[in-house]
Amino acid sequence: MPKISIICPTYNEEKYIANCILSMIAQDIELTAIELLFVDGRSTDKTREIIKTYQKTHPFIHLIDNPEKTVPYAMNYGIKAAKGDIIMRIDAHAHFESNYVSVLSKALIELDATNVGAVCKTDVINKTPKSLAIREVLSNKFGVGNSLFRIGIDKITVADTVPFGCYKKEVFEEYGLYNPKLTRNQDIELNKRILRNGGTIYLVPDTFCTYYARENFTDLAKNNFQNGKWNILMMKYTRNLDSLSIRHFIPFIFVMSMLIPIIFSLFWLPFIWLSVVSLLAYSFLISSISAKISAKNKLDFTSLFLAFFTLHLSYGTGSLVGLTQLITKKK
Numbered sequence: 280m281p282k283i284s285i286i287c288p289t290y291n292e293e294k295y296i297a298n299c300i301l302s303m304i305a306q307d308i309e310l311t312a313i314e315l316l317f318v319d320g321r322s323t324d325k326t327r328e329i330i331k332t333y334q335k336t337h338p339f340i341h342l343i344d345n346p347e348k349t350v351p352y353a354m355n356y357g358i359k360a361a362k363g364d365i366i367m368r369i370d371a372h373a374h375f376e377s378n379y380v381s382v383l384s385k386a387l388i389e390l391d392a393t394n395v396g397a398v399c400k401t402d403v404i405n406k407t408p409k410s411l412a413i414r415e416v417l418s419n420k421f422g423v424g425n426s427l428f429r430i431g432i433d434k435i436t437v438a439d440t441v442p443f444g445c446y447k448k449e450v451f452e453e454y455g456l457y458n459p460k461l462t463r464n465q466d467i468e469l470n471k472r473i474l475r476n477g478g479t480i481y482l483v484p485d486t487f488c489t490y491y492a493r494e495n496f497t498d499l500a501k502n503n504f505q506n507g508k509w510n511i512l513m514m515k516y517t518r519n520l521d522s523l524s525i526r527h528f529i530p531f532i533f534v535m536s537m538l539i540p541i542i543f544s545l546f547w548l549p550f551i552w553l554s555v556v557s558l559l560a561y562s563f564l565i566s567s568i569s570a571k572i573s574a575k576n577k578l579d580f581t582s583l584f585l586a587f588f589t590l591h592l593s594y595g596t597g598s599l600v601g602l603t604q605l606i607t608k609k610k
Contacts, residue, residue: 284363393478396441507597530595
């Protein structure tokens with residue numbers, strides 16, 4: 280098997296990093312065939328200390344400094360330092376099945392693909408009614424749209440993007456490195472660039488990773504606000520309108536369906552009823568979905584409703600802020 284360089288960007292991940300490392304140590308291939316590169320953005324917690332502890336007993340683990348702190352810089356530093364023929368990205372917030380590296384690296388070669396990935400299941404570390412509702416919403420098509428790597432596959436499937444991709448190293452010579460301007464969505468942009476230039480991307484079954492989500496509504500809102508904002512800013516920095524799919528704009532449309540009538544109501548008050556109708560229609564739909572999920576999976580209805588609402592409102596508001604920054608040319 281070709282040597283595999285596994286790159287993991289990190290910044291203040293002391294809560295998750297040990298679990299990530301242990302899942303890599305438990306991979307079902309010879310550890311001499313891989314190198315594990317943690318590219319750390321100068322964490323201020325115990326992340327670096329934990330990594331160094333595992334380094335002492337596992338020489339294939341390496342720590343690289345990332346003074347710019349953001350993920351695209353981390354990936355580019357890692358790619359440049361990598362010695363492997365295959366580059367694989369992982370995430371510190373995730374746990375990887377023991378056959379994850381072997382399945383993806385084998386599929387990459389057999390499919391002669393540009394990039395391959397696997398399904399990313401969502402879980403939470405602390406199981407509470409609130410966190411379990413968030414986990415369910417982030418795995419539900421009404422929460423995350425038709426994203427195949429979240430809702431699952433049962434066969435090798437052509438995809439427009441995958442999480443934590445697996446590439447041949449020469450891909451970055453042909454298609455370029457990660458875009459350092461993109462604090463978020465850098466994987467989506469890279470995958471769109473690959474497809475735009477004739478590359479192939481596949482989701483493969485037989486393995487998966489588990490991503491540990493935010494466990495309260497405040498953190499969920501902060502994370503998805505940034506995701507929504509960078510959906511718009513990505514178009515600014517890449518100058519390509521095809522970097523996103525329609526699913527990325529649904530929350531924005533929801534927010535605007537309430538906001539625009541509110542603005543018009545300043546001139547003619549009855550317009551406010553359009554906002555009320557939009558909110559009521561959304562509430563009815565999400566209530567119905569939450570009730571079905573609650574009955575089927577025995578989850579708290581109120582937490583489910585609030586998780587959907589928080590996800591969509593924060594994502595859509597982030598997109599609105601991104602659009603405002605795009606128009607006003609603010610960073």
